[in-house]
Amino acid sequence: MDQDLGALIVRLALGPMLMAHGWNKVFGPGGLAGTTGWFAGLGLRPAWLHARLAAGTELGAGLLMTLGFLAGPAAAAFVGLMTVAALTDHRGKGYFVFKGGCEYTVLVAMVAVGLAVLGPGGYSADALLNVDLSGPLWGSLALVAGLAAGAALLVLSRRRDASEPG
DSSP: OHHHHHHHHHHHHHHHHHHHHHHHHHHSTTHHHHHHHHHHHTTOSSHHHHHHHHHHHHHHHHHHHHHTSSHHHHHHHHHHHHHHHHHTTTTTSOSOGGGTOSHHHHHHHHHHHHHHHHOSOSSSHHHHTTOOOOSHHHHHHHHHHHHHHHHHHHHHHTSOOTTSOO
16 A cells, blocks of 8 residues: 555656656747757757657656556656657766756656556556556566667667758
8 A cells, every 4th residue: 555655656756747848848938849959959860750759758658657557668668768868968967967967867767667666556547457567577678678769769860861951
């Protein structure tokens, strides 16, 4: 019971936070155009696609985590997103977030992996539907798959889109 409540609290901190980031990428002051420009500045190509992928993944994974549905795969998405953020926007800025470092991205990714191991708890869609995608294996899969997906996305995105100037 205590673990169920603890998992719910962590999910309600983590999921809506990621959804807010996705919402801001689409509907914030600069909207998708601003997000696209920011991603272009980070070297992500094609930037328009990455802006939409990031926003959609943040909204989707955040919702899944909030609901406690498919928590292991949702955690992998969190790790992938945070890997890309750490290696682009936060790269070379040290650890501490107040200097632009990767502290925030590491924390978010590791809490998501912890939830993949622990599970979303009894107050979750997974529990309601009797879905068990948690435990040490799912935590390991979330970590490895998230890191691999983030790294693959960066390797593929560093190629220049033929329609974008040099």
